[in-house]
Amino acid sequence: MHVGLEHYLLVSALLFCIGLLGVIARRNLLIIYMSLELMLNAANLAFVAFSRFNNNLNGQVMVFFIITVAAAEVAVGLALIVALYRRRQTAHVEDLTTMKL
């Protein structure tokens, strides 16, 4: 069977679900962050696939922006995790319950 747009979209959807599963099921902050990266990458793949099959370059520009924003987000997020670890000595979401009622 010839590989078309829907094959790429299926891979993208599955990768997004894997990332979502990681965000929900894992308890380590670092692994949650990696799963977030997986979800962003899944969106990127869908963008590139749509861009290729619609003959429109705007999707690829959007992916370029997403990659840059993701890099900034990772830098800030990891700095937050380090600051949190210094204060609380934990990177485990179940130990961070200050906001819990």
Place this chain on the structure above:
Amino acid sequence: MQDLMFYLFAALTLICGMLVVANPFSRNPVTSAMFLVLTIASMAGLFVLLHAFFLAAVQVLVYAGAVIVLFLFVIMLLNVKEEERRKIKKVGLVTGIIAVIAISSIFLKVFTLSNSSLSAQLPAPTLEGGTAPLGKILFTAYLLPFEMLSVLLLVAMVGVILLSKRNLK
């Protein structure tokens, strides 16, 4: 040949993505980070198959080169030990799995709704995502967002420096 490469890279992406999230052999975050590198690299392969050559290079440079190194540095800084297995709360697990199944069924429904093949209706793809056309569009139509992106990176840099100061005032 291209189809074969697609299936190879897609399988590699999904398997390594699964191993990032749930690795049955190791709970070490370093292992997850390494499998994330593999996921990113095979995804760059998919980008090449989609003729997005510039983005494939950026993907490897920025993600595998910068983001993962940052992750590894933080793992090293925090000195995270192999995390012990904790009991996951039943309610959280059940609701989480329901949420994941709901989202995946929405995605699958979209695929089954279009009973005729999506790409059969589209003209043959001729787009080439080389550096030159992408650079041209980036510096003409998307000039303002591009400049705003540089401000965003500056803000992120200042924020990271402020956050990693030892005594926040």
